[in-house]
Amino acid sequence: MSKQVKLYFDLLSQPSRALFMVFNLARIPVIHQPVALRKRAQLTPEFKAINRFQKVPCIVDHDGFKLSESIAILRYLDQKGDFPYLRDLYPNDLRKRAKIDEFLEWQHNGVRLHCGTYFELVWRMPLVTGKPSPAAEVKKSREEMIKILDFMENVWLGDGNRFLTGEKLTVADIWGACEVEQPRMAGFEPREGRPLLEKWLAEVQKATNPVYDEAHEYLRRAEKKFKSQN
């Protein structure tokens, strides 16, 4: 176990959860380094020395190599080539990989941007500022999130595959599911009225458990708390 990778993460962050799951599922030797975003631990000078972008997730490899951006980290781990279980989740076949990459690139300004913005406006910002975000901004963000979730339902999942890019679970599903889960903390239920998305999320959970539940444990508690207060 001398070749462990240090993973800096917070399970409040969608791509942190995705990488946390991948390290577990692909059996990559890891040292967990939680970074408490709610305590603004990412903004300390100590953390800036680890990641100049002051964000999670990021890694420091056993040889000291530092990297941020979850999908860049995924590709780096894959290219290192020591992890056969990772290859199952991110197959090397030219066309299969291209379709997975297509989703991973799409999600940034697709499901990530819109579910993440809604979460920011309705959950995180009010915690920071002590007051609710402007109603017009929340309304616009909600509409855009609904549009993108409908696009997930009708286009990405509309061809009836079990998973996003075919019949097998891949990293695309892991990244996608972690994003779609995010607005649940802010009291929004992405599965409502979206039977394909509901079925897909359950399949992702089943295919990855127990690590799916472990990664989303904090989120479930936050979801309950938000519901009881709103």
Place this chain on the structure above:
Amino acid sequence: MSKQVKLYFDLLSQPSRALFMVFNLARIPVIHQPVALRKRAQLTPEFKAINRFQKVPCIVDHDGFKLSESIAILRYLDQKGDFPYLRDLYPNDLRKRAKIDEFLEWQHNGVRLHCGTYFELVWRMPLVTGKPSPAAEVKKSREEMIKILDFMENVWLGDGNRFLTGEKLTVADIWGACEVEQPRMAGFEPREGRPLLEKWLAEVQKATNPVYDEAHEYLRRAEKKFKSQN
């Protein structure tokens, strides 16, 4: 030339320009298929059959394989492995590639989101709707764009390298430059007050010309027109 790739693009789109440049620089056999976004050509049923996401850029390979998302397309072309000049722009070395990927993943919700949103609000939407975007939205977008351009200047370019990830031009520079150029069409000069960014853009242009100027010819004309009208 039987193995040409059809590239669907509009030089008004940042990632279209990046891929247009890469096909040229890496000498990849290509059939140019311009798609006029201003005429909403991407929304026709004919184009939907080519790309279900109804966006540019996208490709159809010589064997009929369809793919969208510029960075997924870049990786697909790279993995095909027939293009040695592409390897110069996107080296296979584990750490070098990881740092390039770090930028390519960062830019989506970094320089792409904020420069692209400003362009949408100030240039494209007024053309579509016939009236200016709400001043408060423009102001907020401008502030966010300025923050992200300052981050390019101080963090990405702050270590004094000639290019974004070192002393050699890579695809990171090509994607980055195409995004930073975008708000110029909307009358915003990203180089003003950012000497490192100004120097870097000039280096990217020099290292890639004549294709840089070819890719940005329409943008330059739009920039002049916008200035003369505002």
